[in-house]
Amino acid sequence: MTTPANTGSALWSAQAHMPSVLGRQLVIARGEGNYVFTTDGQRLFDGTAGLWHANIGHGREEMAEAAAQQMRTLETYHVFGRYLNDRAVELAEKVASLSPIADAKIILNSGGSDSIDVALKLARRYWQLQGRPEKTMILSRDLAYHGLHAYGTSVAGLDFNREGYGTDSLVPDTARFDTHDIEQVRRTVAEIGPHRIAAIIAEPVQGTGGVIPPAPGYLEGLQQIADEHDILLILDEVITGFGRTGHWFAAQRYGIRPHIIAMAKGISSGYSAVGGIIVAPEVWAPFYRTGAPIYRHGTTYSGHATSAALALKNIEIIEREGLLDRVLHLEGVLHAELDALAGDDRIEETRVAGLLGGIQLRPELSAERVTDAMVDEGWIARPLRGNVVQISPPFTTTDDELRGIVAATVSALDVVAADAKADSLAVAR
Incomplete structure (x- = not known):
């Protein structure tokens, strides 16, 4: 059996299709509040609280x-x-x-x-x-x-x-x-x-x-x-x-x-x-x-x-810090922001429960591509089963940050939808 030429780090990533992530991995080196920073200096809003867990934010002294x-x-x-x-x-x-x-x-x-x-x-x-x-x-x-x-x-x-x-x-x-x-x-x-x-x-x-x-x-x-x-x-x-x-x-x-x-x-x-x-x-x-x-x-x-x-x-x-009440407040903000997307025909459904949000996209618009585009603009979200974009930031998130990640999702969806349309036209030609 031939060993692939480029296998990257010695670390075998969790839940990863390794051939797809090699050369694209982000190495997180520091966290501060609601943000994490990569080894090359990129600042990213942690819109998923890591794996649903960074509830009080990062780097608490x-x-x-x-x-x-x-x-x-x-x-x-x-x-x-x-x-x-x-x-x-x-x-x-x-x-x-x-x-x-x-x-x-x-x-x-x-x-x-x-x-x-x-x-x-x-x-x-x-x-x-x-x-x-x-x-x-x-x-x-x-x-x-x-x-x-x-x-x-x-x-x-x-x-x-x-x-x-x-x-x-x-x-x-x-x-x-x-x-x-x-x-x-x-x-x-x-x-x-x-x-x-x-x-x-x-x-x-x-x-x-x-x-x-x-x-x-x-x-x-x-x-x-x-x-x-x-x-x-x-x-x-x-x-x-x-x-x-x-x-x-x-x-x-x-x-x-x-x-x-x-x-x-x-x-x-x-x-x-x-x-x-x-x-x-x-x-x-x-x-x-x-x-x-x-x-x-x-x-x-x-x-x-x-x-x-x-x-x-x-x-x-x-x-x-009264963060349970903060979650209930942010739930209302998230509901309002996702409800405002109801007329967007690229979105099949939005779901909210507490500070857990999901935006289910139409099948032809990849949630993975949307979340990749969001990273490029400084926002971390996560693609889930069912072509869903996950939004579940820390409890310490501000109203503006929560509105910002929803807006960033829509902007990334614009990019992915435009690319999909261009690809479709190219195939038609």
Whole structure:
């Protein structure tokens, strides 16, 4: 086999078609507020908050100070067995106090994909402990994204994240259900048999699938199905948790009572690799009784002390600066800006939920080309499944910056549409 002549850096990029990105990669060297800077000096507005996570913006000095202070005291100590560290305990108590689940227990780990794995394993282990070993099926939504560990890959509703591994599902006993129609969901549950279903997992607002808010009554319908059929309801709030919808958790915005919430990203605004799950008492209690088995979870950096210190400081900043209210204000601004695009026939649909926005373009106008053109003008957006341009900037974004990125999207669309028309004319000749 011949090795390609130009393979670029030794770093193999994530989620990248490598032949397409070689020679086009942007190396980010610095962040400040709502902007990042490349190694060649280009200043870019971070219109996606990194991967949905840079909620308090970049380069916060007090975050650096919090990390340095914690490292001088105790960089970390594991939380296995009888050992704990004080910052992990403090973070768990803080998250429990913000949670929509009363009397919750918190499992900490290193990120969103970890959180999905530990949540879905717990769902199956719970039913085994309840003497119902037939309840192994995990149901997820079409177009869902739940990370890329084995469980996350297996429950993905995006086929491109599932294909090519030699089997339909890396972890057995998974199935998908309709993203919009709750009656279709009921039919799927009936066909599989509710007595076989351990859990339903859903993003309250689908992110990577194309910024898709829930249809009216949909999440309430999932709640009802779970309650009626003795099924655990798991909300994947890796994106929506810690303020992205204007509430600490989207479960609070939509009035849902999950058994487990998966979290990551916004818990630290990306200043540390931390995630975890929030567990309702009916699920954790059987593991706390005398004679209970061990739930075999835990990674080396579960409850990492410095990560916990950074997450605590991040939450403090969100509270101190009133950033949840800021998100609700910016949601109104984003709604107004995207609603103003309603007459543009190049746009099929716009969607907003909190500070999550999506602009779905007509198929012939590539969202990838639009976002590339935006970078040239100093704005970062991201193309998503369904030919959608994602807009989800930091909570610290100004009204003018939010209006600016929407205007930049339209300007880039003008360029791409003109190029497409020129290409069409050239073919016609």
